[in-house]
Amino acid sequence: MFNEETRLRAVWRAVALAGSGLLLACSASAVQAQSRGGQSIELAGVHLGMSREDSIKTLMANDPPLVDDGIGGNSSAIQFRVPALSPDPFVWSMKFRAKPAEDARDKPLEQVELYFALPPNESTVLSLRRNSCFDCGDGKAKAYAPTAANFLDSIAKRFGSPNASVIQSRNMHGNVVIGEVRFYAWTRTGELLTEQEFQKRMKYPAQCTGMLNPDNARNSNSINFRAFEQSLGQKGVIDNCATIASVQWSQDGKNVLRHYYITVTDYAGMLSAFSKSAEVVEGKANQQRKQELDRANKNPTKL
Numbered sequence: 001m002f003n004e005e006t007r008l009r010a011v012w013r014a015v016a017l018a019g020s021g022l023l024l025a026c027s028a029s030a031v032q033a034q035s036r037g038g039q040s041i042e043l044a045g046v047h048l049g050m051s052r053e054d055s056i057k058t059l060m061a062n063d064p065p066l067v068d069d070g071i072g073g074n075s076s077a078i079q080f081r082v083p084a085l086s087p088d089p090f091v092w093s094m095k096f097r098a099k100p101a102e103d104a105r106d107k108p109l110e111q112v113e114l115y116f117a118l119p120p121n122e123s124t125v126l127s128l129r130r131n132s133c134f135d136c137g138d139g140k141a142k143a144y145a146p147t148a149a150n151f152l153d154s155i156a157k158r159f160g161s162p163n164a165s166v167i168q169s170r171n172m173h174g175n176v177v178i179g180e181v182r183f184y185a186w187t188r189t190g191e192l193l194t195e196q197e198f199q200k201r202m203k204y205p206a207q208c209t210g211m212l213n214p215d216n217a218r219n220s221n222s223i224n225f226r227a228f229e230q231s232l233g234q235k236g237v238i239d240n241c242a243t244i245a246s247v248q249w250s251q252d253g254k255n256v257l258r259h260y261y262i263t264v265t266d267y268a269g270m271l272s273a274f275s276k277s278a279e280v281v282e283g284k285a286n287q288q289r290k291q292e293l294d295r296a297n298k299n300p301t302k303l
Helices: 002-040 052-060 140-144 148-159 195-201 267-298
Strands: 066-068 078-080 090-098 109-116 125-133 166-173 176-186 243-251 257-266
Touching: 002 176, 002 243, 002 257, 052 066, 052 090, 052 109, 052 125, 125 267, 148 243, 148 257, 166 195, 243 267, 257 267
Parallel strands: none
Antiparallel strands: 066 090, 078 090, 090 109, 109 125, 125 257, 166 176, 176 243, 243 257
16 A cells, blocks of 8 residues: 555655646747747747748738739849859849739739848848738729727737837828838837836937838848948947837728838848848958968069
């Protein structure tokens, strides 16, 4: 009897310990998920940090499917070739649209745009933008439009708060908001800043809200790899604005949504990726200059 009781206690102790371990593991997973903050926000199933291959597959599996928005059978991918970074061209950005159907004019205009990290980094999503237009074309797409209240409720659930970090602008009709541009800011630790906390930490809000597009670093066929360091590298900017989301929307007189634009950008990842690319490019350029100088120093002078 004693042995059987001892055995049962040992079993229950093991179960309790296993349960505690599972609880700790779940708690750790919850903390990890929470710490990602804006990184975990999905638009059409795509989130920041997702590989280019997985993001394309996800968009193709969306409902409705989103396909490459190329023209004449060509891909929409903007590519660059920087020999110091990669012998092959790398993809800078791509655009996608809802797959056309027979009644395409009767459906909302759906578009997604993705920007990817540069070599030597893995090609992952640094910025994503989604927009839907319900009053484009012949107007029949309005049948699929939600109310603005439903849209904002979805934003609150997706972003974790009904309140933005910054309200940049609002269009009013009497006492009714018919359109606005708002921003959400997450810190490095994944904390979504309230409007009060954001104002307290950021003396100049434009430091966070003014550079949402990686194309700011692109000039024709060249890239300024140090483009973001002066602004994003300033003390406190990246710590408090590691991830930024902008939401622009408008509604008609019946409180039905007309269109929306949502952009989510990994500022911290962008700064890190561009800095690594710059180090490689500059390092190889310095090495080449050194080799040329060493060769020149060995050449005799003939007078």
